[in-house]
Amino acid sequence: MDLADLTTLRLGGPARSIIEATTEEHLLEAVRIADEAGDPLLVVGGGSNLVVADAGVDATVVRVLTRGVRVDADACSGAMVTVAAGEPWDEVVARAVTEGWVGVEALSGIPGSTGATPIQNVGAYGQEVSQTVATVRAYDRFDRKIRTIHAVDCGFGYRHSRFKAEPHRWVVLTAAFQFALGELGAPVAYAELARTLGVEIGQRAPAKEVREAVLALRRGKGMVLDPADHDTWSAGSFFTNPLLGPEQAAALPEGAPRFTQPDGSVKTSAAWLIDHAGFGKGYGTPSVALSTKHALALTNRGNGTTEQLLALAREVRDGVRAAYGITLVNEPVLVGCAL
Ligand code: EPU
Secondary structure (H helix, E strand, O other), X not given: OEHHHHOOOOOOOEEEEEEEEOOHHHHHHHHHHHHHHOOOXXXXXXXXXXXXXOOXXXXXXXXXXXXOEEEEEEOOOEEEEEEEOOOEHHHHHHHHHHHOEEOOHHHOOOOOEHHHOOOOOOEEOOEEHHHOEEEEEEEEOOOOEEEEEEHHXXXXXXXXXXXXXXXXXXXXXXXXXXXXXXXXXXXXXXXXXXXXXXXXXXXXXXXXXXXXXXXHHHHHOOOOOOOOOHHHOEEEEOEOOXXXXXXXXXXXXXXXXXXXXXXXXXXXXXXXXXXXXXXXXXXXXXXXXXXXXXXXXXXXXXXXXXXXXXXXXXXXXXXXXXXXXXXXXXXXXXXXXOO
């Protein structure tokens, strides 16, 4: 099996071996055996955030396929929901909406596994998992111990966490979410979503409607997996949105989105910069191209290679730097290759 079979980009060569861990014991055993032998290890969840070299990886790949959801709910304190790392994230969101667990409805339609969500503090449409994660149970490969890490100690930031900062240290086993209960979703915090729902920012709407609206918005941007649609053969946003200091922000061209952050920095839109630097939707070759629905997704048109995809990523990054002096940083994890 090639890694191409395990990634949403459908790119990447073979691994040394591939282990499918369906129980936590099996997962821990596979990690311990590799660590004790000094073998390189690649832990794979849904494969939606991975760019793997065409030559593959000289590593043991462990697929996290653990399942299980434990619910502790009571009317006063809400629901504490503990989810095995291998549970598909969108199934958790769908269940949350059905059960009235508030706070992840805007994270509908995101591919990948639940265990991956705290690693890059998955976010979309005004929500981030850091707002509902209570604890993360993870295996610490350095100390060879299972640890329970409270949200405050997870180092959450924009698409960031301590798990992402030390990728060779942590294997997420379960994530526990603390949800308020109710039929209404959390206050809507994203302008485009508020417009779609016909509410103001800060107002609430039924969680079911929020989920439907988000799924529709994401589909329109090619961000809901569909094997028949090459625009979805991607790793989602290929670059993070740049956070700029005051000087850089002042130098942004007119019309560029500007979102002032609590710390005073300004977030702009990578998609906007790419689009306006001359790389419109669909830019590329018949093999690899920007999605025809969103300039920030680099896609495999079916016969692409990782090398071609990276060449396109470099071209876009260098073009944006030449036009605006801003260096875009990749969001997906690159394995065996570099930008
Ligand atoms: N835009 C363009 N051209 C395009 C697309 C967008 O100019 O082709 C401009 C528009 O001005 C638009 C702005 O970019 O208003 C922002 O676009 P969008 O609302 O789609 O959001 P984004 O900043 O591109 C981020 C996340 C997405 C998340 C959406 C919605 C990052 C890197 N990306 O995208 O997350 O779904 O917001 O919240 O933070 C992901 O991380 O993989 C991902 C898909």
